[in-house]
Amino acid sequence: MPSPGALPAPRLSIEDSFLELLAETLEAMDIAARSQFLQRYFRTCAQLDLRENQSLQLWEEVLTRRRELTQRLGLPVSFKSVLVEVLTSTGLIQLPVILEYQDYKKLQVNAVTDALTGLYNRRLFAESFEKEMNRARRHSLPLGIVILDLHRFKEVNDRYGHPRGDEILRAAATTLQKSLRTSDSAFRIGGDEFALLLPQTDAAQALALSRRIETVFAETLQPLQLAFPVTMDHGIANFPQDGDHSDQLIHVADERLYQLKHANHSRASESAPRTAPPPLAVQEPIPITTGRPAEKPAASDFEQATSAAAQSLTSQTLPKPAGSAVYAVQRKAERVSMTGTNAYAIIGDNGSRRARVLDLGFGGVALEMEQPEELPENLVAILHVPILPPVRVALKPVWSRRTQEGTMRVGCHFIS
Numbered sequence: 001m002p003s004p005g006a007l008p009a010p011r012l013s014i015e016d017s018f019l020e021l022l023a024e025t026l027e028a029m030d031i032a033a034r035s036q037f038l039q040r041y042f043r044t045c046a047q048l049d050l051r052e053n054q055s056l057q058l059w060e061e062v063l064t065r066r067r068e069l070t071q072r073l074g075l076p077v078s079f080k081s082v083l084v085e086v087l088t089s090t091g092l093i094q095l096p097v098i099l100e101y102q103d104y105k106k107l108q109v110n111a112v113t114d115a116l117t118g119l120y121n122r123r124l125f126a127e128s129f130e131k132e133m134n135r136a137r138r139h140s141l142p143l144g145i146v147i148l149d150l151h152r153f154k155e156v157n158d159r160y161g162h163p164r165g166d167e168i169l170r171a172a173a174t175t176l177q178k179s180l181r182t183s184d185s186a187f188r189i190g191g192d193e194f195a196l197l198l199p200q201t202d203a204a205q206a207l208a209l210s211r212r213i214e215t216v217f218a219e220t221l222q223p224l225q226l227a228f229p230v231t232m233d234h235g236i237a238n239f240p241q242d243g244d245h246s247d248q249l250i251h252v253a254d255e256r257l258y259q260l261k262h263a264n265h266s267r268a269s270e271s272a273p274r275t276a277p278p279p280l281a282v283q284e285p286i287p288i289t290t291g292r293p294a295e296k297p298a299a300s301d302f303e304q305a306t307s308a309a310a311q312s313l314t315s316q317t318l319p320k321p322a323g324s325a326v327y328a329v330q331r332k333a334e335r336v337s338m339t340g341t342n343a344y345a346i347i348g349d350n351g352s353r354r355a356r357v358l359d360l361g362f363g364g365v366a367l368e369m370e371q372p373e374e375l376p377e378n379l380v381a382i383l384h385v386p387i388l389p390p391v392r393v394a395l396k397p398v399w400s401r402r403t404q405e406g407t408m409r410v411g412c413h414f415i416s
Helices: 014-027 031-046 052-073 079-089 101-112 122-139 153-160 162-179 203-224 246-271
Strands: 143-151 185-188 193-199 231-239 344-347 353-360 364-369 379-384 391-402 408-414
Touching: 014 031, 014 079, 031 052, 052 079, 101 122, 122 143, 122 185, 122 193, 122 246, 143 153, 143 162, 143 203, 143 246, 153 162, 162 185, 162 193, 162 203, 193 203, 203 231, 231 246, 344 364, 353 379, 364 391
Parallel strands: none
Antiparallel strands: 143 193, 143 231, 185 193, 344 353, 344 379, 353 364, 364 408, 379 391, 391 408
């Protein structure tokens, strides 16, 4: 029993109870295991990068100092207080700050997150880009990068005010978060500039995703009823085709963004009435000179169709930017080959028929069916292709052909 008039022993806090248990546990460990644990412990709790022997020596100083203070005061001394005193006296930390774990994690999140949109910020973009580049090099995998910005965003701020501009930015962030896979990352890298990192994604897949983002963003903005269209333009670059370093890929993506923005919006402003919004940009990326020859994509069955509708999709020539190489601009409805993927389509409302997707474009799709059959003038299908979620579309068959293997290939246009 304590003697009359003696001070009661202070009740230990949760943190000190933990440290008491930690000290008892460490005493039962051998030197090697204790050193390894303490090295990780100091790295986690105090952000100190110490060697194992330094960590062990520091812990011994904490224990010795605690015994001295306890004997001098006649009361148990807080482990946490002694730990902070030793770290400060040894010069390892100059300004001790004690944080709850939840507050510490919140600070970590805030350091890499854009406050307005909730997307990752430019600082984390640079760090993540280097990590993904190293992973892509090590495993010989493709890596896609997309730079995006908002066309006519400044006009929104000038006409409607910055609160409405903030709504546009949040809508852009929501669009990106909805459109990406779990392995992809979206960043806000400037005022109205965004970036995407797409691991294991080639140029065709990056283009398909970028076009989907444009469409979804336009739909997201419809409830705001703006007097003019605000669109999300994109520039795409891929490792290793367009460069071996992050700064090269960013340069290529920026150049393609600028050229597409200039070509699409200049053409739209010349052809569309002032009161009507220009059409969504669906032009293929213009290649940038990177020291590698441009590869001409192979023609697909859908491109070889001779229907009047398909023939209307003719090549167009864009103005040649100063100082750039001469490249042929691909057609607006260039198809992306689905060869080597598991892309397929479920045909009909009852889902009784299944077809393989051969290629896919902004204007249509080519299918292959196991058994030749008569198709209606219009049909409904659910497409399952990489990058995109399952999408229900209305199709109009425009050509069909029997193959030597006995299957039937059908080219279809999307019906608006």
